[in-house]
Amino acid sequence: MTEPELIEGILRRDRNAFQYLVNRYEKQVIKTAFYFIGNMEDAEDLSQEIFLDIIYSMGSFKRSSTLSTWIYRITVNKSLNMVKKQQRRGIMVRLESYFRSVPDHGVAKEAEPSHTGNEVEKKEMNEMLHAAISRLPENQRIAFVLCKFEEQTYRQIADIMKIGLPAVESLIHRAKLNLQKHLVYQFSEYQKT
Amino acid sequence: MDCTQFKTSITAFREDTLSGDQRRSAERHLAACPACSGLLAQFNSLDAVIAEQKAASPNTFAATRILQRIENEFERPGKIHSHGWVRMLQPVAIAIALLCGILIGSYTATKGTPGTDQLVTSPGNIEFLRSNLFISDFADEDKILVLNK
Numbered sequence: 115m116t117e118p119e120l121i122e123g124i125l126r127r128d129r130n131a132f133q134y135l136v137n138r139y140e141k142q143v144i145k146t147a148f149y150f151i152g153n154m155e156d157a158e159d160l161s162q163e164i165f166l167d168i169i170y171s172m173g174s175f176k177r178s179s180t181l182s183t184w185i186y187r188i189t190v191n192k193s194l195n196m197v198k199k200q201q202r203r204g205i206m207v208r209l210e211s212y213f214r215s216v217p218d219h220g221v222a223k224e225a226e227p228s229h230t231g232n233e234v235e236k237k238e239m240n241e242m243l244h245a246a247i248s249r250l251p252e253n254q255r256i257a258f259v260l261c262k263f264e265e266q267t268y269r270q271i272a273d274i275m276k277i278g279l280p281a282v283e284s285l286i287h288r289a290k291l292n293l294q295k296h297l298v299y300q301f302s303e304y305q306k307t
Numbered sequence: 308m309d310c311t312q313f314k315t316s317i318t319a320f321r322e323d324t325l326s327g328d329q330r331r332s333a334e335r336h337l338a339a340c341p342a343c344s345g346l347l348a349q350f351n352s353l354d355a356v357i358a359e360q361k362a363a364s365p366n367t368f369a370a371t372r373i374l375q376r377i378e379n380e381f382e383r384p385g386k387i388h389s390h391g392w393v394r395m396l397q398p399v400a401i402a403i404a405l406l407c408g409i410l411i412g413s414y415t416a417t418k419g420t421p422g423t424d425q426l427v428t429s430p431g432n433i434e435f436l437r438s439n440l441f442i443s444d445f446a447d448e449d450k451i452l453v454l455n456k
């Protein structure tokens with residue numbers, strides 16, 4: 115199925131086109147969402163909304179970029195919205211527990227599955243990296259994630275973000291410096307514990 | 308190079324974009340400073356973390372679930388193809404329709420059977436409605452009573 119055929123098929127609400135769309139872009143959508151959200155199950159759930167959005171908005175696809183680029187844009191926007199929602203929810207949960215003032219210690223916690231030292235360290239590293247990435251300004255985060263995780267070229271990132279190449283270079287450079295700053299701090303704190 | 312200088316050039320060191328002099332200076336500092344060596348090791352271990360994230364695969368049934376969701380969305384007869392906010396309002400509309408149905412049902416029942424007014428307006432009955440509809444509190448109980456008159 116060529117791209118124009120796929121687009122026409124989706125506009126006709128053709129089941130074969132839906133199937134082709136999902137098979138063709140499932141990994142791209144879920145993995146990009148995962149890199150922003152940091153949780154595969156949430157990314158999979160969100161991907162359902164993303165595909166519905168793709169289908170419903172297909173009529174507004176201008177075809178000035180490739181379908182893949184356009185799908186990246188929708189995925190990034192939806193993922194960032196989800197991250198914002200999760201952050202708001204996180205703030206609410208922290209506020210609630212603060213006002214409830216229930217001391218955490220002394221409460222019997224569910225036994226956590228045992229991890230080896232290496233796994234714990236990897237898990238913590240993962241959390242620190244994700245925390246540092248989520249602290250980046252939005253544009254730096256998009257450029258960095260697409261470059262480092264999705265392995266998109268600067269040209270592709272420029273198309274997805276609708277900015278020029280020098281702007282992409284600058285965003286990624288600043289993202290790296292900011293990450294370095296956050297991680298140096300976090301690693302130093304980690305070493306103290 | 309001191310610790311502060313090394314910390315600000317750690318990415319450039321890892322990406323090998325320091326000048327020859329800077330690199331040699333950083334290497335001399337690393338050889339003498341366990342703290343910065345440890346820090347560099349932690350930064351290096353991030354590569355494995357990133358590689359692991361990149362290797363993570365979605366659930367094998369993820370595509371099936373997406374297709375099922377699409378199917379549900381487009382297979383429902385008379386389905387209005389709507390966007391986010393309309394989809395969000397649908398459960399609310401269903402809840403209101405249910406509530407109206409129950410209230411109309413109660414109204415007709417009280418009309419046909421004398422002596423059941425008490426049942427409809429009694430707090431116990433309202434509790435029953437609440438618990439059945441999973442509504443924690445009616446916004447305006449008086450309105451319910453007016454409807455039941």
Ligand SMILES: [Zn+2]
Nearest residue numbers: 309310340343
């Ligand atoms: Zn040092």
